[in-house]
Amino acid sequence: VEIAARLRELLGPDAVLTEADVIAPYLTDYRGNYRGAAAAVVQPDQTASVSKLLAWCNEHRIPVVPHGGNTSYCGGATPSEDGKSIVLSLHKLNRIRQVDSANFAIVAEAGCTLATVQTAATEAARFFPLSLGSEGSCQIGGNLATNAGGTAVLRYGMMRDLTLGIEAVLADGAVYSQLAPLRKDNTGYDLKNLLIGSEGTLGVITAACLRLFPAPRHIATAWLALPSPAAAIALLALLREASADRLSSCELVPRVALELVCTHISQAREPQLAPSPWYALVELSDSHSDAIQGTLTNALATAMQQGLVTDVVIAQSVAQRDNLWLIRESVPEAQRRAGASLKHDLAVPVARIPELLARGTALAEQLVPEGFVIAYGHVGDGNLHFNVNQRQDADAEEFKACEAPLKRVLHDLVAELQGSFSAEHGIGQLKLGELERYASAAKLQAMRQIKQALDPNGILNPGKVLR
């Protein structure tokens, strides 16, 4: 209570929430896997208030948990259970400060939703390419804190690659600010990239200058039948070359995922092509030339001659394109309706995807007889959501008991293939142990040294990323 009173003095009465039912949504993650407690939730509406807050918390050794759209898969924004933390919600820091069309840049505050930024870019005849299932609710601050990925990484990169500069408050309240749309600046250490992906443990990002691109005006989308994942890898290289890297997406979908979607998602219509063990959704886009459709048609003809593709549907209308994307984006929901699942966010070098699929599937079938594998995702950047769903007649307890051993063998396999056990979801609190197990001693020591140096009192999102 005393803390709340002091915070009200510091930030004004409207910025501090303490009533149990009001703060409850800030104390659990949206999947309901974590539950914590907090002395208060604060919702400042300007960077100066965040600075005041951190300086005060640093002085009094009070933990601060930054909170965005609360869509973390890893409990990254949920406080611990001891009730000593303050949850720092950025949702009122939600202004688009500038849309700078000439510099292909936009400055947005941390609390803007991703969809808000996409829309602001579109209204200026530009394009912000980050695209995620949760784009209506996830916030730019969280996208930055976790270096978010999504379906356009192949062409445009991750959030890190889309960021020209940031404004952030450091542990002692100092404000680091570089929000100019500079394409080149070699003046000292790269604090921007150190803070991006640090999940709020090294500083609180309050705004960012993001890169925009020419708006894609012509889009060519196809649903393909493929004989194997290896064919998808060869197809990827072929399409990159044939399109001069205008390939925006290359998503791999197994037959079982398509069947689940057609069963559970009533709006989805199955594309009319021969049954196949694997499918791919590919998309080219161009800001100017409508020749992109011909480019795709020609490249796919070559791919068929080479046996990489056995059948093709090219979208002939926006409605057809939307249906293809609906199928791809409904896989998680269809999977949820089909029952419990064990999820893994894996990445390997692109060319090792076939080996990951073959060996991972064999391991899962052996270890989890109660489940079946649904592995799909962003083959263009080596990132597969490798999930195992519970069979309808299987025992739920037995299935759940497989979670830990399955995770171990899959993460061991990924390590052997030089991959990552967290391609785009980050560490949060869920994967602390995995990081300690798979990161080298050199990496862990350097990370701990940096954390100690920039947050000596350990107030920034404690218990996330590092223990």
Add this chain to the structure above:
Amino acid sequence: VEIAARLRELLGPDAVLTEADVIAPYLTDYRGNYRGAAAAVVQPDQTASVSKLLAWCNEHRIPVVPHGGNTSYCGGATPSEDGKSIVLSLHKLNRIRQVDSANFAIVAEAGCTLATVQTAATEAARFFPLSLGSEGSCQIGGNLATNAGGTAVLRYGMMRDLTLGIEAVLADGAVYSQLAPLRKDNTGYDLKNLLIGSEGTLGVITAACLRLFPAPRHIATAWLALPSPAAAIALLALLREASADRLSSCELVPRVALELVCTHISQAREPQLAPSPWYALVELSDSHSDAIQGTLTNALATAMQQGLVTDVVIAQSVAQRDNLWLIRESVPEAQRRAGASLKHDLAVPVARIPELLARGTALAEQLVPEGFVIAYGHVGDGNLHFNVNQRQDADAEEFKACEAPLKRVLHDLVAELQGSFSAEHGIGQLKLGELERYASAAKLQAMRQIKQALDPNGILNPGKVLR
């Protein structure tokens, strides 16, 4: 002498050089602006030896100065004068470890020249886009340490953007290694980007996994006459949109630079178009479609209708293209032959280039009556080499005396325009004072905390980047 004997025990006799005439080239920079001394020069041929060296130097508090192709403009690889340092030359760590065509990646050791990496990529029908004047002698380790730029940044980014992973030896000899061609990996802090651009002050990068691209097979190049720098900015946006970001270069050249090149570089032939105050060299490239020439022609027709371009020469042969690039790349040499010059590596947001040119030129003409302005460079990414050359009849002493005051007003102007006083050349020892002057207190403090944390004994390239 004792140090050299201990180093020979540690690394083998061939790895240690001490004779004055043999080590002399390692003790000065290639422009001859800095001169230092060293207890020894070591040239290990494997990462394990670099690790042994740093562990020993850390224990004995002996400074280590990493040394690549020695092409720094800022004295970044030259030791101090006290003779206590060891120069660590990476030139024997020069293997291409792997060319991975399927994953669009190459693993190269730090001592490979940039040209070696470009060639290895080309032989695998891929493309490594970093391109610099010094590419025959500069080394990958130096490109990484300084986050090198060059003429293709507009489309492909800087060295940072081209790097998938690194292997580096930290101050205590620990080896951090992540050389897999992973496109996605969100497992902990971004040590890769922290080390890239840190100029050897946080660790010694020994190898890197670099991104490759589809080889450009069709290239369209043009030399344009422009009424103003503002027209170049509008043209840039027009070309990016019209080509779906297949614009690889957009270089701005003032008439005075063209005249200097035609006077001093005998091989260069002046393009046949109407005299103009400004010119631009633009280039589109495509890995597949020869329609790129038509794309350029159409876009330039639009630009002429809009008054952005007043005359055009499109290269009709490889020889004509080579001549256009020779003009652009000979500007520094023509300038050198024309006499002494004061150089500045400035960047501003792209759309502020006209203001930088107008105000910077007025300031220079007022402050340096003995000189004339030659400002040219990578307009596509806001980076101008803003140089002032001595007039033929001017007093050399008076001209040289203008160096410090001119630097101050130009760097003040750039700060006002939210730009950078070091776009691609880094800090080294030349710009230590500028960094202290223009960086915020928050940035400097965070940098010092990180340096102290990762190199507590201060052995890594002391006196560079930070004092």
